[in-house]
Every structure is written in structure tokens, then in C-alpha cells.
Amino acid sequence: MQALSLIKDVISDKTLAVEFDGTSCLRRRLNSCDCSYCLDVCPAGALFLDNRHIQHDTRKCTHCMQCTAVCPNDAFSIPxxxxxxxxxxMEDRDLSVFSCARQAQIHPEEKVVPCMGMLTIEMLLVIGMKGPDVTAFNVAKCPECENKVVVDSFINSLTYLKNRAAALLNTRFSLLTHQNQINSLAKEGRRSFLSGITDKMISIAGSQFVQKIDTKIDTVSQNRRIPKKVQLIKKLIESVDNDQKALITSLCVYHLTASSDCTLCPLCTGICPTGALKVDRLAGEKQLLFRNTLCSGCGLCVTFCKQNAVRLLPPGIHKISKGKEEHQECLTVSVRKLSCLDSSS
Structure with missing residues (x-):
């Protein structure tokens, strides 16, 4: 209860709930960067441009945490x-219940997050692969909240995992959407709740083997800033077999193509904030190497390529050939000039 109270105190102080570090914002660091991830998702208009730089109006901010979820360089944080x-x-548990900090504590196994908006696909995948038998999300009061639009995005993420990653998940995701479900969980305890889950909830049954995945986050790797969600997926990929690796890669990893116009100049490798790109020699030939598990999707490589030779593909589309989507674990676009390091390297 004390931890919940502390987080509620933070949320009630709107100057502390979301912190914006302008020095980490790619638009402020690079004048030609047009990154707009946070601008596109902010439902309250709390983020705006001033002389091409992102500004954060704390008076308008509703702390939906969407900016923390989408920023490719962790410029937004939750102190x-x-x-x-x-x-x-969540380790060695049979049940975890997630609630936002604005809803009352309902269960000893409750995990309090500032808002459901902070739970990205990457985080949900980690929860699904290393979490308990059942993970429930308390969204009963979300429709009454000023951040209710975030719930739709959150439910879409759960549905996406249900449709694309059921084979990976060890937990069963459930939505608590009505007060009677909350009351039942609080009064009857977790055993009754586990046995009473209905088909109306979003449920995903995976394998029974709960994997132990190292989720400790290092803020700096090889003098490069690696965003938290990128690190989470990288650690997941390093801990699973090849079949699971391919599926995780298709769900969460960006891919890059380079046309024959690529001159192997150092612009994209020098500007990449995570070190996902580098020029090196393989088999005696100079090549552009792309380590897909380090890519944050910031798009700077595309922006700075003077030859317009680089294209960044979002997760789910690994190769485009004759208008058809083909899914591969690792992308090799040009044998002569571009190679992709294996996801495990």
C-alpha cells in the first residue's frame, strides 16, 4: 500500500509524472531530424513544436505515458x-494484476503502473513470456479517465499479441472491465479468480515453460544510448531458440534496406544513435552492416542519406518483393553492399 501511495503522490504532482529531457530529444540534437512520434500520439496537445523543437506543456499533460512508449531515444521518463x-x-507467481496509479489497490499481487499507456508491445511481450500463469489488467475505470483513448491502443496491443504471438506466451492475459470482476478478485482471492476466468476476457494460452529472462537495463552500451524497449527485445532474442527468435523479430524489430545507390559513405553509421549501423569488411569486401536488434526506428539513417538509398521498414514487414510481404528472421538486402548481422550477434 505504501508503494501505491508513493506513486499516487507522484502522479498528483503533474510536474513530476512525466519528465522531458530535451538533451536526449533527437529533434533538439539534430536540426534536420523530423521525428514526430510523440507529437503524433499525444492526445492532450501537451507536446508542440517551437522553432522545430519539441516543447512539453506540463499544464496540459494528462500523464497517459504514450510519449514514454514511443520515443526512440528515451527523452521522456517517469522519475x-x-x-x-x-x-x-512477477517471477514465480501464478497471478499478477496491473492497475494504473489512479485506481485503488485491489489485490496483494497488484502491479501499479502510472498509466496503461506506458505498456508497449515490447513490455507486454516480456510480461507474456516471463510472467505468471495469468496476468490481469484492471481497466474498469479507464473509460471514466481523461486518458481513456489510451485504453483502445492498449487493448489493440493485447489483441495484436493474441493474433501474432500466442506460441510465445506463457501467461494468459485477461481484462478486468467491470466492477463485479474487481470485487470478486478482492473478496474471493486469486484461486477463485483463476478458476473463474471466462472466455469473454482476452485470453492467450501459451506453453507451460516459464522462461527466465534477464531484463536488467543498461543505459549505455558501447558509448551509445540504447532505449529501454530495444534492450528488452534484444535480451529476449538472445534467450530463446531460433523459431521464437524469428517470431519476436517479426513482431518488434525494425529492418533496413539499401539500394544500389548506396556509396558506403559514413553518414548513416555516424548518425545512428544506437550503433545499429556500421561499415566493415566481410569476406574481403567493404559492406554496410545492420544489427537489427539495436535499431530504435528513429529514422535518422533515412533522413541523412544523401543518395536516398536507405529505407527503414517497421516491424512485421521484413522484405518487400513484388508487392508481397515476406517474413524472414534476418534481412539481407544487397549481397554486395548490405549485410545483416544475425539477431543473436
């Missing part, structure tokens, strides 16, 4: 919130 502890607290 005092320990993501590592959240994941560790």
Missing part, C-alpha cells in the same frame, strides 16, 4: 519508477 523491479516482482 522514480523502477522497471527492473516491476519485471522481477
Amino acid at each position: 522514480g519508477y523502477d522497471l527492473d523491479s516491476l519485471f522481477k516482482s
Whole structure:
């Protein structure tokens, strides 16, 4: 209860709930960068451009945490919130209940997050692969909240995982949408709740083997800033077999193509904030190497390529050939000039 109270205090102080670090914002660091991920998702108009730079109006901010979920360089953060502890607290449990900080505590196994909007596909995949038998999300009061639009995006993410990643998940995701479900969980306890889950909830049954995945986050790797969600997926990929690796890659990893116009100049490799691109020699030939598990999807390589030779593909589309989508674990666009390092490297 004390932890919940502390988080509620943080949320009630709107100057502390979301912190914007302008020095980490790619638009502020690079004048030609047109990154607009946070602008596109902010439902309250709290983010705006001033002389091409992102500004954060804390008076308008409703703390939906969408900006923290989409920023490719972790320019938005939640002070005092320990993501590592959240994941560790789910180990060796048969039930976890997620609630936002604005809803009352309902269960001893409750995991409090500032808002459901912070739970990205990457985080949900980690929860699904290393979480308990059942993971429930308390969204009963979300329709009454000023951040209710976030719930639709959150449910879409759960549905996406249900349709694309059922084979990966060890937990069963359930939505608590009505007060009677909340009351039942609080009064009857977790055993009754586990046995009473209905088909009306979003449920995903995966394998029974719960994998132990290292989710500890390092902020700096090889003098490059690696965003948290990129690190989470990289650690997942390093811990699973090839079949699971291919599926995770298709769900969460960006891919890159380079046409024959690529001159192997150092612009994209020098500007990449995570070190996903580098020029090296393979088999005696100079090539552009793309390590897909380090890519944050910022798009700077595309922006700075003077030859317009680079194209960044979002997760789910690994190769485009004659208008058809083909899914591959690792992309090799040009044998002569572009190679892709294996996901495990």
C-alpha cells in the first residue's frame, strides 16, 4: 500500500509524472531530424513544436505515458519508477494484476503502473513470456479517465499479441472491465479468480515453460544510448531458440534496406544513435552492416542519406518483393553492399 501511495503522490504532482529531457530529444540534437512520434500520439496537445523543437506543456499533460512508449531515444521518463523491479516482482507467481496509479489497490499481487499507456508491445511481450500463469489488467475505470483513448491502443496491443504471438506466451492475459470482476478478485482471492476466468476476457494460452529472462537495463552500451524497449527485445532474442527468435523479430524489430545507390559513405553509421549501423569488411569486401536488434526506428539513417538509398521498414514487414510481404528472421538486402548481422550477434 505504501508503494501505491508513493506513486499516487507522484502522479498528483503533474510536474513530476512525466519528465522531458530535451538533451536526449533527437529533434533538439539534430536540426534536420523530423521525428514526430510523440507529437503524433499525444492526445492532450501537451507536446508542440517551437522553432522545430519539441516543447512539453506540463499544464496540459494528462500523464497517459504514450510519449514514454514511443520515443526512440528515451527523452521522456517517469522519475522514480523502477522497471527492473516491476519485471522481477512477477517471477514465480501464478497471478499478477496491473492497475494504473489512479485506481485503488485491489489485490496483494497488484502491479501499479502510472498509466496503461506506458505498456508497449515490447513490455507486454516480456510480461507474456516471463510472467505468471495469468496476468490481469484492471481497466474498469479507464473509460471514466481523461486518458481513456489510451485504453483502445492498449487493448489493440493485447489483441495484436493474441493474433501474432500466442506460441510465445506463457501467461494468459485477461481484462478486468467491470466492477463485479474487481470485487470478486478482492473478496474471493486469486484461486477463485483463476478458476473463474471466462472466455469473454482476452485470453492467450501459451506453453507451460516459464522462461527466465534477464531484463536488467543498461543505459549505455558501447558509448551509445540504447532505449529501454530495444534492450528488452534484444535480451529476449538472445534467450530463446531460433523459431521464437524469428517470431519476436517479426513482431518488434525494425529492418533496413539499401539500394544500389548506396556509396558506403559514413553518414548513416555516424548518425545512428544506437550503433545499429556500421561499415566493415566481410569476406574481403567493404559492406554496410545492420544489427537489427539495436535499431530504435528513429529514422535518422533515412533522413541523412544523401543518395536516398536507405529505407527503414517497421516491424512485421521484413522484405518487400513484388508487392508481397515476406517474413524472414534476418534481412539481407544487397549481397554486395548490405549485410545483416544475425539477431543473436
